[in-house]
Amino acid sequence: MRILKFCVLFDKLGVRMKIAVIGLGYIGLPTAIMFAEAGYEVIGFDVKKDVVDRINSGKAHIVEPGIEEKLNKVVKEERLKATTKVEKLRGANAFIICVQTPLEGNKPNLIYLENAIRSVAEVIDRGALVIIESTVPPGTTIKMAKLLESLTGFREGVDFYMAHAPERVMPGRIFYELVYNSRVIGGVSEKATELAVKLYKSFVKGEIYATDATTAEMIKLMENTYRDVNIALANEFALLAHQYGVNIFEAIRIANTHPRVNIHFPGIGVGGHCLPKDPYLLLSNAKKEFGLIRLARKINESMPKFVATLLFEALEEGGVEEREAVVTVLGLAYKGGTDDIRNSPALTFVKLIRDRVLEVRTYDPYVGGTHKSLEDAIVEADAVVIATDHPEFKELNWEEIGRLMRHKILIDGRGIVSNPPKGFIFKGVGRGDV
Numbered sequence: 131m132r133i134l135k136f137c138v139l140f141d142k143l144g145v146r147m148k149i150a151v152i153g154l155g156y157i158g159l160p161t162a163i164m165f166a167e168a169g170y171e172v173i174g175f176d177v178k179k180d181v182v183d184r185i186n187s188g189k190a191h192i193v194e195p196g197i198e199e200k201l202n203k204v205v206k207e208e209r210l211k212a213t214t215k216v217e218k219l220r221g222a223n224a225f226i227i228c229v230q231t232p233l234e235g236n237k238p239n240l241i242y243l244e245n246a247i248r249s250v251a252e253v254i255d256r257g258a259l260v261i262i263e264s265t266v267p268p269g270t271t272i273k274m275a276k277l278l279e280s281l282t283g284f285r286e287g288v289d290f291y292m293a294h295a296p297e298r299v300m301p302g303r304i305f306y307e308l309v310y311n312s313r314v315i316g317g318v319s320e321k322a323t324e325l326a327v328k329l330y331k332s333f334v335k336g337e338i339y340a341t342d343a344t345t346a347e348m349i350k351l352m353e354n355t356y357r358d359v360n361i362a363l364a365n366e367f368a369l370l371a372h373q374y375g376v377n378i379f380e381a382i383r384i385a386n387t388h389p390r391v392n393i394h395f396p397g398i399g400v401g402g403h404c405l406p407k408d409p410y411l412l413l414s415n416a417k418k419e420f421g422l423i424r425l426a427r428k429i430n431e432s433m434p435k436f437v438a439t440l441l442f443e444a445l446e447e448g449g450v451e452e453r454e455a456v457v458t459v460l461g462l463a464y465k466g467g468t469d470d471i472r473n474s475p476a477l478t479f480v481k482l483i484r485d486r487v488l489e490v491r492t493y494d495p496y497v498g499g500t501h502k503s504l505e506d507a508i509v510e511a512d513a514v515v516i517a518t519d520h521p522e523f524k525e526l527n528w529e530e531i532g533r534l535m536r537h538k539i540l541i542d543g544r545g546i547v548s549n550p551p552k553g554f555i556f557k558g559v560g561r562g563d564v
């Protein structure tokens with residue numbers, strides 16, 4: 131009878147459980163901190179030396195409220211250490227994999243995940259639990275279990291246990307949601323499910339729903355695909371609002387008072403590491419073409435172009451020659467309150483206009499490499515385009531800003547200017563009423 135080396139916090143010999151977190155990015159680092167705060171000995175592993183060095187000096191390389199002091203504390207108390215050396219993971223009771231799973235074209239690139247599994251294979255002991263938190267196409271966890279079996283000669287459900295525990299956290303609220311979100315957890319074997327549920331129960335206060343690995347993968351992708359399709363519907367409503375002369379934000383606000391209606395909001399596009407990718411992960415092994423999911427992606431991917439059309443219409447109305455226009459883009463991040471620019475529609479928008487105007491300036495208080503101040507980015511500009519709903523852009527004094535500008539054109543790509551400022555040519559996504 132194998133003694134399961136696995137229980138919560140301490141093993142049978144009363145030795146503190148060791149958790150290895152592989153991939154210390156937006157998900158892995160907060161997850162490593164959470165396990166350390168829950169009392170485990172945590173070793174974080176990343177291939178980027180600069181990331182590891184920063185973490186070991188108690189400095190976070192990502193923007194997330196509360197992360198600095200939390201990280202500093204667990205590093206100082208030696209409950210979390212980061213490394214680039216796989217060997218340091220040896221002896222871990224559980225491996226939590228949080229590496230990126232990007233698309234190449236519209237196909238999943240799982241090389242980072244496969245490399246992570248190969249690292250685990252080098253150091254895994256019998257009885258250990260392997261959790262894939264990364265978002266993956268249905269069937270991937272089973273495939274990774276087979277890969278680990280082939281690399282080690284072990285068998286899943288006997289010598290090691292593998293489960294999928296997808297993340298549902300919202301950047302900006304990660305530490306709260308890691309604890310209070312309900313979660314789905316699915317094992318390749320039933321024993322894996324049981325062990326993974328026990329591990330997460332040591333710090334998750336939300337409901338934990340147990341299922342099998344492939345169902346858990348599907349659930350995660352369905353959640354984000356639902357959101358992407360819903361946003362595409364809102365974007366289509368916005369395009370209709372321009373034809374009917376309606377303020378779509380007012381219309382959606384009131385439509386959502388219906389007890390069973392939850393229309394999302396239109397904008398310059400859908401960015402981030404997940405929504406632009408997850409619908410394609412869901413379809414990646416699909417045998418049949420799925421029209422609705424792909425069409426929703428196309429609608430969302432077309433929104434930066436629509437905002438560019440609004441800009442050029444406004445320049446024409448203002449008598450500004452495109453080639454002489456100075457345009458200031460406010461926001462590069464994919465959404466408000468974060469520094470993450472992955473798949474940001476703001477970047478797509480900048481690419482669409484930069485060869486047609488004289489100069490494109492960018493200002494984003496969260497993202498480096500942009501103008502150092504709002505004023506500096508706006509002085510003598512002809513048009514301002516809001517591309518990210520950062521809280522800092524919600525209370526701007528447009529009268530003052532207008533005084534710095536050469537022409538007063540404002541394009542709202544994120545529906546954050548409810549009353550068009552006096553003296554401006556104003557256009558916004560979904561603002562068919564102006």
Ligand SMILES: NC(=O)C1=CN([C@@H]2O[C@H](COP(=O)(O)OP(=O)(O)OC[C@H]3O[C@@H](n4cnc5c(N)ncnc54)[C@H](O)[C@@H]3O)[C@@H](O)[C@H]2O)C=CC1
Nearest residue numbers: 153154155156157176177229230231242245246264265297
């Ligand atoms: N960022 C988010 O808010 C959420 C992300 N997810 C999913 O979580 C996964 C991770 O996403 P992020 O944390 O945003 O990615 P990220 O790119 O911020 O972090 C991934 C980290 O893994 C490291 N890495 C890559 N290959 C490695 C290897 N073989 N060994 C060790 N380290 C390796 C990279 O250097 C990087 O630091 C993705 O599958 C994503 O879809 C799910 C929910 C929320």
Ligand SMILES: CC(=O)N[C@@H]1[C@@H](OP(=O)(O)OP(=O)(O)OC[C@H]2O[C@@H](n3ccc(=O)[nH]c3=O)[C@H](O)[C@@H]2O)O[C@H](C(=O)O)[C@@H](O)[C@@H]1O
Nearest residue numbers: 297298299353354357361394395397400401402404464465
């Ligand atoms: C179902 C769901 O809410 N998934 C969340 C989502 O978070 P994510 O960081 O991608 O942010 P998001 O709020 O969905 O926004 C994605 C993009 O969509 C845009 N967006 C969002 C909501 C909306 O009504 N209209 C809109 O245009 C945002 O501006 C952004 O560019 O994806 C995360 C993920 O999987 O990474 C997931 O953990 C989060 O819970």
